Amino acid sequence: MHKFIRRNIAGYAFLLPWLVGFLLLAIGPILASLYLSFTKYNVINPPRWIGLDNYVFMFTMDDRFRKALSVTFTFVAISVPAKLCFALAVAMVLDKGIRAIGLYRALFYLPSILGGSIAVAILWRQLFNYDGVINALLRTVGIEGPYWLADPNYSLWTLVVLAVWQFGSPMLIFLAGLRAIPQDLYEAAEIDAAGPVRTFFAITVPLLAPVIFFNLVLQMIEAFKSFSGAFIISGGTGAPLDSLLFYTVYLFNEAFSFLRMGYASALAWVLLIIIAAFTAIAFWTSKYWVHYESQRG
Template sequence: MADSVAVKPRDAVTEPARGGHRSTKRSRREARAAYLFLAPWFAGLLVITIGPIVASLYLSFTDYSLLEEAQWIGWDNYVRMFTEDPRFLNSLWVTTVYVVVSVPMQLAFALALALVLDRGLRGLSFYRSIFYLPSLLGGSVAIAILWRKVFGADGLVNAVLAVFGIQGTGWVAHPDYALGTLILLHVWTFGAPMIIFLAGLRQIPSSYYEAAAVDGAGPLRQFRSITLPLLTPIIFFNLVLELIKSFQSFTQSFIVSNGSGGPADSTLFYTLYLYLQGFRDYDMGYAAAMAWVLMLIIAGLTGVNFLASKYWVFYGDTK
């Protein structure tokens, strides 16, 4: 399960030391303050979040068409998923490939550009805006058309290849390449992590750099010993969230493949398959079971992420 921020690399050192002159009265006061700060969140948890989560867990053990009452069927949905449904396993595979390839690429891209754009270059906000623009379009229906303009049989890529005498294929609708174009689409919308990286870079106190410069550290050294360590919480954030979001990718495949996950299931994302099961085939029970399997996968990965973070993420609040 996901570890919490309460555990951080240096807690072991700091906690006992602070605990020493920390009265119970004080910690009670602190806890009370914390719960006050969290009051809206608790209300949200109770009123909005928990209900649907519990409901979906219950529904995953039922046969539920949305149009009739749900019927309890025990583990049937889960059993069917792993024993009778090759498309389920295929969608899991497609999604895993998509996540494993596109998330590191997108983050590396976003970080690199954030570093470039963090420098004192003229017209920074202009570039930043331009690079962010694709992310504004990411979920728009127009993207499907635009992507065919670029990767279609008569698209831009093939026009460029033709200059070199290479005859391209219709990348966007070829079972071997369609997923690749969706990965590129994901990388193309790197704006959100880029902005978060940029904000993270801005958070690093410039006094650190000044001190390092006085000590004679060059740019590379500064990057390695100041920028990178201090950015790790943000890198960690982007990694965790992009993993969660990418496993749930839906819109891109939905609009580019016209809701089918085609050609030949090559872009059948997990959540797209889940959606088709729930809303086209009226099998919401099965969709809910799929959602919980995905939830367990994501939670497991996130947990591993949090455990691993102890070894590489550096928090400024640990003195």
Template sequence: MAVNAADAAVHTAASGTTKWSRAWQSHAPGYLFLLPWFIGFFGLTIGPIISSFYLSFTDFDLLTSPEWVGTANYVRMFTADRAFAQSMQVTFTFVLFSVPLKLAFALAIAILLNRGMKGLPLYRAVFYLPSLLGASVAIAILWRQIFAGDGLVNQFLANFGIDGPSWISNPRYSLWTLIILSVWQFGSPMIIFLAGLRQIPQDMYEAASLDGASKWRQFWKITLPLLTPVVFFNAIIQTIEAFKSFTPAFIISNGTGSPINSTLFYTLYLYNEAFSYFRMGYASALAWFLLLLIGCFTAFSFLTSKYWVHYDD
């Protein structure tokens, strides 16, 4: 009996090895083609993430070995760093105004384009172009020239006898120039809104018109409720992008967040801590807090979506 049991175990193990070998031979080409992605994912994504988490608990200046300081970086962040509080205020102000304005503008343009006008593909391409160029260094430099003291905006205002300020050098207006730049990049959410509008059945509008509903009432009772899944998706994506905004603030303020830290975005402050002051450990802590902040916002959005996002069911 013991011999038979041992033979059965050996046979089972051999059978399992054979099946595993056949499965490996069957899937090996696929894994081989995925090997570059695995190398990039673990070497350029997972590895740096783990390293930054460790560095957030150290004092590291890129030149000497990291020194373990525990939670000192996080304590300093919330208790002794005024620049951190300023960067949070600037970032939240930017997110609070830029995201709703961009989505509202994108939805308005999408509704206009959805009326079946001629040359629609051309208009879509023209309106989408700012989304491709808006985050570039060249556009940020151009934006700085437009809103400078002798820029295009003030030259236009001078035609009406208005002496405009230097918009990017005045702390009252500098952040708003970046908000306008963000709203100008409405092309990406506009395309998504346009796709969502195309999915709304036209017979619902026809029935509402027969019942005497105005265009405005149709928008609030038909268009917007059926478009809430698209609004939800765009709001999540655009808010995350707004939290991560960096290039325009860096270029327009020359990397300092000036004037008077009025354009000190959180990402710009993080960059300066890491590469201007070589406080890489503290910058890692800032990066992890930003990740936590975006994660909390996203989780809160999903938890509250059941109260205002309406799906087909």
């Protein structure tokens, strides 16, 4: 044991700063929030233990909690498939070996770098204002655009478009997966007179399934955590008529606008459980449609 410790002490020494930071900045706050979720705490006064009251109120009496869940689920259900489909389509175009592919990859990836920033959210709000660029372009062809951000029927769609616009990261992962598919399979399909649609579903999708699954899990988690766009565009309130009341926006307001830190901690843990549940479902269903190279025999 002494020799083992002496032989590995250098490694432990290098890991120590990360380990201390992980315990103090990650595990510590996580455990603190779990405790606070069972208390009534407003930052000013010490936390007071109330047991499951926060969770009971959340699931039985809080209408805005249910509205936030509805808006968030709708956003995830629409934006994630749309983003993945668009990213895969662009990746397939780039996989054809077009000129200056490096430039296109950089340009397409740029929105993913900037997409979560406050500056882009403000820009998006200016684009979709009634007097913004989008409606100005529509007027040039004789169409009077709606109040995109003030109409509950359209406001959520502006954030869906923003999410799809940030397709660069999954696109690069799809492109790498497409490059790994053996070309002789496509050549054999061409000899057998298989059309592009049949080739896509018989070769591309099955061999790309692990990459699709990886992107699906990552983008689903990111969609549940979306915050900046909804917060900036709605003015931090979820307006109009709570149509942009994302779960994270509601959590933020409870914690920092109303100082209900105990209730906000309970909301955070429910969000964690929701994300974990959807991720577990994705992993469970993957055995029916995701097949890896090592499984083929």
